[in-house]
Amino acid sequence: MTFSQINQILFEGFGVTCELFFLTLVFALPLGLLISFGSMAKLRPIAWVFRTIVWIIRGTPLMLQLFVIFYVPGFLLGRSPFAEIDNGRFIAALIAFVINYACYFSEIYRGGIESIPKGQYEAGAVLGLTKTQTFFHIVLMQVVKRILAPMSNEVITLVKDTSLARVIAVAEIFFINEMSLLSKGLIWPLFYIGVFFLLFVGVLTVLFNYLERKLSYYKV
Amino acid sequence: MKRILSVLLAVMMLACTLFAFTSCGEESDWEKIEERGYFYCGITVYEPMNYYDEEGNLVGFDTEFAQAVAEKLGVEVKFTTISWPNKYMELNSGAIDAIWNGFTYGDEDGVSRTEYVDFTYSYLENRQVIVTAKNSGLTEKASFAGKKGVAEGGSSGQAVAEELAGEDKVTTFTSQVDALREVASGTADFAVIDYQMARAMVGVGDYPNLEINGAYSPDSEVYAIGCRKGSDFTAKINEAIKALAEDGTLATLAEKYGLENDLIENIGE
Structure with a gap:
């Protein structure tokens, strides 16, 4: 196999990896916020339900969740919903990743929201803002600043966690590499893949540093 | 506001769960495949059964064999690369419809594979x-x-x-x-x-x-194709295999991949 053929194979796999990464972020970031509201709900039973969900998702391996989401519906329904659609494996992996990461994100959001002093809410009330306005215009903006560092941690972990999708045979970069290159006895593409990830995470790190600098106003 | 939101969330989750448990069908395997228009073959990539040629096309004896069977049955075949140790879970959950990848008719961990799957006629030694x-x-x-x-x-x-x-x-x-x-x-x-x-x-x-x-x-030992237990797809494949053996398609394929000495004679008897 020529270098350009190998490149093409790896880029194809890396495309799937990137797709999984970005789509997970797009869905998990808002879902995480919703879950954090749920686990902070004043109505106790609802808070318990959400905290139990977070406990289960954070307490079980992502690999197990991938297996459950992809295989169990087929056993329950008698036909696998993921076999009926194109890209069923990818969709199953995406669902598992979104749920898993939303739960981790929700705890980061919760920590951020609960760290905002009561005075901020009172100031909002004094200014005549409604509770919703106070939350979205005053509190959430400050939360974003505070949770940037732990978020960057999770996001970088997500880049590398995408390779777990291979357990349900999603054609991400490691699976593709194993099936078409490692199986031919080629070892060096593994290191080449390492460079892909290193560059990707490098870009993310620079991006997060930039955001942190941009958001460091009002610092005393 | 927050309370309304949390009630809304709870309702949404309930709706999702309910949705997931509806739409159960009592169709047979073959009816499902016919309605869908294709079946999934679980494979791993290796020569000479299923592998990629220089142009990146999936070829191989089992690849072309499955395509020929699909043509006889009037449906399409989709190949999906699986992790071999997961093959029974893939099959039973419906993620694939056949284990068709040089699948040996025999024992696994001391248990006969007939416990897990229904085999079609064996076709290759x-x-x-x-x-x-x-x-x-x-x-x-x-x-x-x-x-x-x-x-x-x-x-x-x-x-x-x-x-x-x-x-x-x-x-x-x-x-x-x-x-x-x-x-x-x-x-x-x-x-x-x-x-x-x-x-x-x-x-x-x-x-x-x-x-x-x-x-x-x-x-x-011999190779055969593994289908879900109790599936009517097994009989459908058998019909097609017999027809392909009789009209010489299988022999031609075997020769193409240098397997002519290993092809089982009088398949299905």
């Missing part, structure tokens, strides 16, 4: 062979005792490797080619894989330093 590095010094059956063996997890080769080296000396991998790589890189002493694959890959191409070791020859 195979046996397990031992692959070692050239000049490995492993010249008789006893010399394998205590050596590091590798095989594909849940394959018939695993049983042979465990018999030779001892159960705790055998490491299993998700595909046969992984096992070959272990021997090539020197991290294992021998691999037990399918003869058909060894013939295509050992001693040539990327593995010039390996050889098929003649110190021990396990009994011969």
Whole structure:
């Protein structure tokens, strides 16, 4: 196999990896916020339900969740919903990743929201803002600043966690590499893949540093 | 506001769960496949059964065989690469409809595979062979005792490797080619894989330093296609296989991939 053929194979796999990464972020970031509201709900039973969900998702391996989401519906329904659609494996992996990461994100959001002093809410009330306005215009903006560092941690972990999708045979970069290159006895593409990830995470790190600098106003 | 939001969330979740449990059908396997217009073949990539040619097309004896059967049945076939140890879960959950990848009719971990799947007619002869590095010094059956063996997890080769080296000396991998790589890189002493694959890959191409070791020859076995237990798809495939055997399509295919000596004569009798 020529270098350009190998490149093409790896880029194809890396495309799937990137797709999984970005789509997970797009869905998990808002879902995480919703879950954090749920686990902070004043109505106790609802808070318990959400905290139990977070406990289960954070307490079980992502690999197990991938297996459950992809295989169990087929056993329950008698036909696998993921076999009926194109890209069923990818969709199953995406669902598992979104749920898993939303739960981790929700705890980061919760920590951020609960760290905002009561005075901020009172100031909002004094200014005549409604509770919703106070939350979205005053509190959430400050939360974003505070949770940037732990978020960057999770996001970088997500880049590398995408390779777990291979357990349900999603054609991400490691699976593709194993099936078409490692199986031919080629070892060096593994290191080449390492460079892909290193560059990707490098870009993310620079991006997060930039955001942190941009958001460091009002610092005393 | 927050309270309304949380109630809304709870309702949404309930709706999702309900949605997931509706739409149960009582159709047979074949009706499902016919309605959908295609069936999934679970494969792993290896020569000469399912592999990619220079242009990147999936070819191989089993690939073309499955395509021919699909054509006879009037549906399409989609190949999906699976992790071999997960094959029964893939099959029973409906993620694939057939295990069709040089699937040996025989035992796995001492349990007959007929416990897990319904087999179609067998179509090709195979046996397990031992692959070692050239000049490995492993010249008789006893010399394998205590050596590091590798095989594909849940394959018939695993049983042979465990018999030779001892159960705790055998490491299993998700595909046969992984096992070959272990021997090539020197991290294992021998691999037990399918003869058909060894013939295509050992001693040539990327593995010039390996050889098929003649110190021990396990009994011969046959390949068949594995379908879900109780599925009516098995009979459908059998019909098509018989037709393909009679009109000579199978013989032509076997010759194309150099398997003419291993094709089973009078399939289905």
